[in-house]
Amino acid sequence: xxxxxxxxxRFVVVNKTQAQSFHAEDGPGFFVAVEAxxxxxxxxxHRLDKVTTGLVLFAKDSEAAATLGRLFEERQIKKCYLALxxxxxxxxxxxxxxxMSKARRGAWRLQRTTQNPAITRFDSQALGDGLxxxxxxxxxxxxxxxxxxxxxxxxxxxxxxxxGGSPHQRVCLHAYALAFSAFGEAVQVLAAPDFLDxxxxxxEEAP
Numbered sequence: 636x637x638x639x640x641x642x643x644x645r646f647v648v649v650n651k652t653q654a655q656s657f658h659a660e661d662g663p664g665f666f667v668a669v670e671a672x673x674x675x676x677x678x679x680x681h682r683l684d685k686v687t688t689g690l691v692l693f694a695k696d697s698e699a700a701a702t703l704g705r706l707f708e709e710r711q712i713k714k715c716y717l718a719l720x721x722x723x724x725x726x727x728x729x730x731x732x733x734x735m736s737k738a739r740r741g742a743w744r745l746q747r748t749t750q751n752p753a754i755t756r757f758d759s760q761a762l763g764d765g766l767x768x769x770x771x772x773x774x775x776x777x778x779x780x781x782x783x784x785x786x787x788x789x790x791x792x793x794x795x796x797x798x799g800g801s802p803h804q805r806v807c808l809h810a811y812a813l814a815f816s817a818f819g820e821a822v823q824v825l826a827a828p829d830f831l832d833x834x835x836x837x838x839e840e841a842p
Contacts, residue, residue, distance in 0.1 A: 645699040689810025719807035724790035728758035772841035
C-alpha cells in the first residue's frame, strides 16, 4: 500500500504504491492507514487522486503542517509526475493552461478561458511500442488537473478510461518527485513508478 521514503522529525514522505482513496470511501482511507501503520498522528498537506500513485507528504505537527501548507500555496514545493500514453499527442512539449469546469460522470474539462486557470508544463519522449512517457510539472493543484491536461493533448493517460485512455491494469500516473527547503534542510525525494521497466528520467524543475 505504501512505503516510507523519507522520515524527518517534522514530516514524513511516503510512496503510495497502489490505487486507494485518500479519505474514507468503502473503508479506512489512505491517510488513516498511514497513521495507523506508523503509529502516530499526522497532518495531510496535499493529496493524490485515488488512481494516482507516488509521493505524498505528511506533517508530524500542526506548526509543520502550516509551514508546508504555506509552501504549497506559494508554489515553493516543486513536483514532477510521470505518465504514459499510447495515443499521439497534439504537441510533444509545452504549456497547458485553461480554466476547468465539471463534466459528466465525475470528470472535468479544460476551457479556453483563463480566469483561474490550471497550469501544467510538460515534455515527453518516445519509449517504443507506441508508448510515450510524459514528465508533468503542475504549477497549480486543481482536481484531476493532469488527467485533464493529458486528454487536452489528445493523449489521455494509459488506463484512464474516464478521460478516454486505453484500458490497462492501472492508470499510469505517478507522483515521481518532490523538492523543497524547510526546517533547515533541502529535500529532494524520488520514487520510480511500477509502470516503467527502464530507470525514470532525472528529476528537473519545470523548464
